[in-house]
Structures are given as structure tokens and as C-alpha cells.
Amino acid sequence: MNAAPNPSAGPTAALGDAIAAALADLHPGVPAAALERPPRPEFGDYSTNAAMLAAPLIGEPPRDVAAKLIGGIEQRLGDAVERIDVAGPGFLNLHMSEGWFRDAAALVAGRGREFGSGVAERPSKVLVEFVSANPTGPLTVASGRHLAYGDSLARILGFAGHDVRREYYLNDAGSQIDLFGASIAARIAGDEVPEGGYEGDYVAGIGQRIVAEHGAGLEPAELGRLGVELMLEGIRATLDRSRVHFDTWASEQSLHDAGATENAIADLRDRGLVYEHEGAVWLRTSEFGDDKDRVLIRADGAPTYFAADIAYHRDKLERGFDLLINVLGADHHGYVDRMRAAIVAFGAPGESFEVSIMQMVNLVEGGERARMSKRRGDFARLDDLLEDIGVDATRFFMLMRSHETPIDIDLELARTHSSDNPVYYAQYAHARICSLFRTAAERGAETGDDPVPAESLEPAERALIARLLEMPDQISRAANKREPHGISTYVREVAADFHAFYRDCRVVGAGPGLEQARLAVCAATRDVIATLLDLLGVEAPEEM
Secondary structure, three states: OOOOOEOOOEOHHHHHHHHHHHHHHHOOOOOOOOEEOOOOHHHOOEEEOHHHHHHHHHOOOHHHHHHHHHHHHHHHHHHHEEEEEEEOOOEEEEEEOHHHHHHHHHHHHHHHHHOOOOOOOOOOEEEEEOOOOOOOOOOEHHHHHHHHHHHHHHHHHHHHOOEEEEEEEEOOOOHHHHHHHHHHHHHHHOOOOOOOOOOOHHHHHHHHHHHHHHOOOOOHHHHHHHHHHHHHHHHHHHHHHOOOOOOEEEEHHHHHHOOHHHHHHHHHHHOOOEEEEOOEEEEOHHHHOOOOOEEEEOOOOOEOHHHHHHHHHHHHHHOOOOEEEEEEOHHHHHHHHHHHHHHHHOOOOHHHEEEEEOOOEEEEEOOEEOOOOOOOOOOOEHHHHHHHHHHHHHHHHHOOOOOOOOEEEEHHHHHOOOOOOHHHHHHHHHHHHHHHHHHHHHHOOOOOOOOOOOOOOOHHHHHHHHHHOOHHHHHHHHHHOOOOHHHHHHHHHHHHHHHHHHHHOOOOOOOOOHHHHHHHHHHHHHHHHHHHHHHOOOOOOOOO
């Protein structure tokens, strides 16, 4: 082979390099060409629009330019390419040789669980803050979507090569904590909770625990503090059960206690960005892209939530992160511009702050959606969902659609152990491969010096290897676009191609040479599926 696969970027990188070099020979100013898999096998294994990009610069018809490019590409790829056709208005369709596919599969298998990693062009220090639910109630199904998205995104960014930290921000100060304490006090006394208070049965349970452990007669403020501790204990347990680990826990109350809010405002004042109007203290966020200025200190002297959030994000910047990613609910659209303005006011670039807005998640059973309200107490707890359909199904189903669109979780489907269940379908492919290797070990490998038979690369095998080679690009796309759901889609595609390969291609007992070659394809597939499932926070079982 004249074109050795690139182990860091994947074997297809050599194809792109060869096309780029051939283009440069014709004209140095041609933009980067696309390299895609055609929709039908007869159109080749890969297709590029290189000739159509070069034609206007060279001043010749695209098909004529394509004919000139063929020689330059073939010279660089050698026997890695079987033939190159010109199609349509000037597409180049590359038909790769069987040897190239065999070498590619062996390379992927050789890299194991590292294949597709380290694709970040500019590795950064990233802080992903997610979940951050108020510690006044158990984590809900809605929080579960934040959890699955934030943790999976952190895993993908880390795999791509970024230095990633996960953080949970506790809103353990302010009026919601006062109202929580008052609600606990009311339940202990057997009274109705105050207007707008927390009505769930869990509040009464918290009150009973506090009385049992600390006695009666505590003030609402103390009840609120103790209630937050108990809720946090439950939140941590749910996170552990969901396979989520936070590197740091930040506290709003701790920021207030340390004077961080006052220090942040003083910093902004020194920058000439703070002024007083009608007794309140304002920040000139309109100078940095916000639609209007924002209040930091109300006329009554109380700091706003925005002031505390500014102090919190100033602290993030001071810890040296290049990129701050917040995962927030659908009601936070108006929050983004004002917080980005504050980030810029501190001297950081606006692109150092991102927000992923999560849409609603609905539980569906018997065709009906459940309606939930946390304060009324008729909400679905994440623990209950985990108990019902399991951690794997919960996380996988949460990540099957873009976070920007609402999602329905079909509970009946999630409970089934069949190929109709997408997480079961992907996991079964991994388990089936593990079973193949157990069978091969029991029979003993078919050894010998016989070469792999000619024309042994079946269409389904070819399609599976080509699918595996998408891994680096899929990781890069999911990381750059902050789209974990792309990994969910890709792992299902890999599983589908493997099941077709398993149907069409004998592995164990295929004969000397061919069995080893196909086991290499299976090993590569096993490791790709295991990696993808791990990026989703889902287990890859060896038996099912």
C-alpha cells in the first residue's frame, strides 16, 4: 500500500490528503473538498466534489478537471484504490480496494477503545455546569435529561481531547430556601404550606426526619438549612445511580459568605460599568449585546439572582477555564445574552460562554403524556424512572433527540427486550460479538498460511468497515456541535450494519485467513460500540 492509514484521524484521512494534494497540483487556491459516502454502493465507497470546486478557478468544465484529478489521486493512493469514476456533473467516485478495507479494519481493531479519540483541533479547558437543580426537592425526569445531556457532552469533549470538568451549582440561598423552610415547618405543624410553597409528600417526610434527628421547635430558617442537606443527600444518591460524577460542587450561599457578589460588583464598578438609578444599582449590559441594562442591587438593598450569577461566573473565569458551558432549562432563553454580556464585561471573549437550552421531556404510556409540577408534588421523580426502565434505557432514550427539541419517552418500548428497543438493539450487537469471540476461543482459531481468499469482502462487510471509519468524524461533530444525540444515532447505525454483516458473513469457521480477517472486523466493531455506549453513559454487556 502506498497510502498508509493515519491512526490519529482515521484511515479516511489519507484519502482526503491525497485529494487535497492532487487539487493543489492543479490550482493552489481550491477550498477543501468534501469526502462523503455515496447513497448507493454502485457509486463507489467515497465521493468528492473536488473537481466542481476547482473548475471555476481553473476555467475548465468540471468533468474535464475530474479527469485530470484522477491521475494525481491514483498516484498518491496506489493500490489502495481500485478505480476512480467520473459521475454526473463532475463527482469523483472512489472504489477502494479490498486490501485497503482489510488494512483499515485491522488499524481500527489495533487502536481498540482509543480509535476516534483526540480529534480536537484546539484542546481547551472546559467547565460543563449541568443539572444544578434547586435543592428543594428530588431530581425529576426533567433534571434527568439535563443529567444525561451534560454528562454525555462532558464525556465526548474529554474523549475528543479537551480537559473537562463537571460542576453542580447549588442554589442554596434566597427566597426559595426560605419558602422551603416555611413549607417544612407547616408540614411539621400539620398545617397547609404557604402560598407558592412546596406541597409534595416528600416535604412531610423531611420534616419527620428532622424532628427525629434534631427535635421539634426549630425555626424555619434552620429547617430550610437542614432540609437542603437532606435533599442534597438524596440528589447525590440519584446522581451516583445515574453514573454521574461531579468534580466540583459550587454553592450560592458560599459565594455570599465570601463576599464574592460584592467583589464582583466592585470589579465592574472599577471598569466603569456600574451606575445607580432610582435607588438601584445597574450593570451596563446593553454595551455588550444585551437588549437592556440589568439590575444588580434592588432599591431595597437586596442583590438580584443575576448579581449572584455574575459572581459565580467570575469565579469560573478566575479558575482558568477557556470555555464555560451551562446546561439550562427551556425558560432560560432570556438569560443567555445578559450573562454573556457580563462575561464580556469582565474582559473574557463572548465565545467563551455557551448555553445549551434543554427542551421538555415527556413520559408516555398507553399513548398518554403525564403532566408534572414540582411544587404541587405531582411530578415524576428520576429515581422512579430509573427503577422502572433502568439506567441504560433512561440515559439512552434521553439522548435520542436533539436537546433543542422536546422528547417523548415511550415507557412500554423502553421496558421491552427486543430489537424494537434502540438501546437493547445496540447492546445486543456488542453482546453478540462477545459471543462470537467466546465461540472462536472454544473451537480454536483456524490458523494457517493461506491468504484471505480473493473477492471475500462481502458488501455487508464493506459497509460495516466504512461505517466504523466514520468514528473520528462523528466524535468531532458531536463535540463541536454539542450534540450527544449524534452518538446515539451513530451507534444504532453501527449496530444495524453489524447485524447485517452477521447475517451475510460467516465468521467462525470461515476458513484460514478469512476467519481472522473477519474477527478483526468484529473486534473493531465491538470496541467502537463499547466506546460509543460509554460516551452515552450506557453499559456494553458481554451477555444478554
